[in-house]
Amino acid sequence: MTKKTLCYLLLGMMCCAGATFAQQEVVMSIREGMPIIPMAIPEFLSQESSPESQQAAATLRDVISADLKYSRIFSPLPQSYYGYIQRELDPDNIFFKEWESIQAKLLIVGQLLKSEGENILFEGKLYDVKSERFIFGKRYQSSKDLLRTVAHRFCDEVMKIYGEPTLFTTKIVFVSNRDGNDELYMMDYDGYNQERLTYNQIQDYMPAWSADRQGIAYTAYEDGKAKLYLLYPFQARRKLIWDKGTSFGTNFSPDGKWMAFCSTEDESNSEIYMATGEGENVQRLTFNKAIDTAPSWSPTSRELAFTSDRSGSPQIYIMDREGSNVRRRSFGGTYHDGPAWSPTGDRLVYVSRVEAVFDLYVLNLRTDQIIKLTEGYARNESPAWSPEGRHLVFSSNRVTGTIQLYAIDYDGQNLRQLTSKGENKLGDWSRQ
Secondary structure, eight states, X not given: OOHXXXXXXXXXXXXXXXXXXXXXXXXXXXXXXXXXXXXEOOOOEESSOSHHHHHHHHHHHHHHHHHHHXXXXXXXXXGGGGGGOOSOOOTTSOOHXXXXXXXXXXXXXXXXXXXXXXXXEEXXXXXXXXXXXXXXXXXXXXXXXXXXXHHHHHHHHHHHHTXXXXXTTOEEEEEEOTTSSXXXXXXXXXXXXXXXXXXXXXXXXXXXXXXXXXXXXXXXXETTEEEEEEEETTTTEEEEEEOSSSEEEEEEOTTSSEXXXXXXXXXXXXXXXXEETTSOSOEEOOOSSSOEEEEEEOTTSSXXXXXXXXXXXXXXXXXXXXXXXXXXXXXXXXXXXXXXXXXXXXXXXXXXXXXXXXXXXXXXXXXXXXXXXXXXXXXXXXXXXXXXXXXXXXXXXXTTSSXXXXXXXXXXXXXXXXXXXXXXXXXXXXXX
16 A cells, blocks of 8 residues: 555545546556666585585575575576586686686686585685686675574675675664564565564554664554554664654655654645654654645655555655655646655656556656556555665565566666565665
């Protein structure tokens, strides 16, 4: 469900009727030139011959290959290419011309140096093939149950070398009813390592990561009220932020100084408020009889995109951080909701309803071009960007009939399902 829909639910109101588009061009897909660097990732070596060590080396290679392919910066070579390499890989004497012959520009050499009991020692090295140059290497000592984390960390280091934001150690927080009640859960960016964060008999909704990835703001239905809390999952503590009216829909500014949220404290309808990153010094930003909801910060932390029905139907608006200079950014149709501002600053993703179908659309703020991101007779809602702006997480009932979380690229490619147990929704992607 979108933030707007949840707002109406909280206020006991009915959503508006079905809608059709008018005077807006919708482009089905878009392709942008991006640097794709061919990369060879041959089988990782293990200094021990046990099946467990061989499997650990294979797992590390598989995760690293999947991560770097997902980046859309690097392109691991197809497995069939490695059949053209005549020599067995020797980490101390690499024949770069052979790797260049199969079009590799980069080479990753991985070795499992030690595997004792529940611990491993892994070393990964990155080379430039054409110049035959060693770029960087790193060793990781960890327990075997953290193999995926080791692989993710190594890939983040590769991203840093090329000036790209880190992605693979980020987390997605979401709501799931898999254990019988709506609780907060957390998982890796690729859907692995799903773990429960809250344990109670009340409903928890609409989680949002703080800028430093240490806190999660969320709404809890407690004592008959929708209260706003800040949970610190790595410190096992939480604190109450706001318990006046119905409060929900928090979004943290990228600089970590502010949070915006919705509340009915002063009005029967939802208005947008702002507080410090710790939830203090609350001040109201919007003042009208309309429903204002779903605030989303710009990358500069100076502006907010939000949804308002002040024009008669839910539309997307932008205002300055102080609540001034309000301007409308969506036109046509009668239902646009849940904007999320991309980390690159040039796009807004939002939900539009056409008749009974909810789909994601991306508005280019520079060109006003609109791209339809999802297709199908389904409810595709609650989008949130990855920290580098190339991927999104969203909820949909497109396949199983139950609401699940999916990831998709900014141009509609590489759709993947992340959850399957129970119903899962309202995902938020942590920053790097």
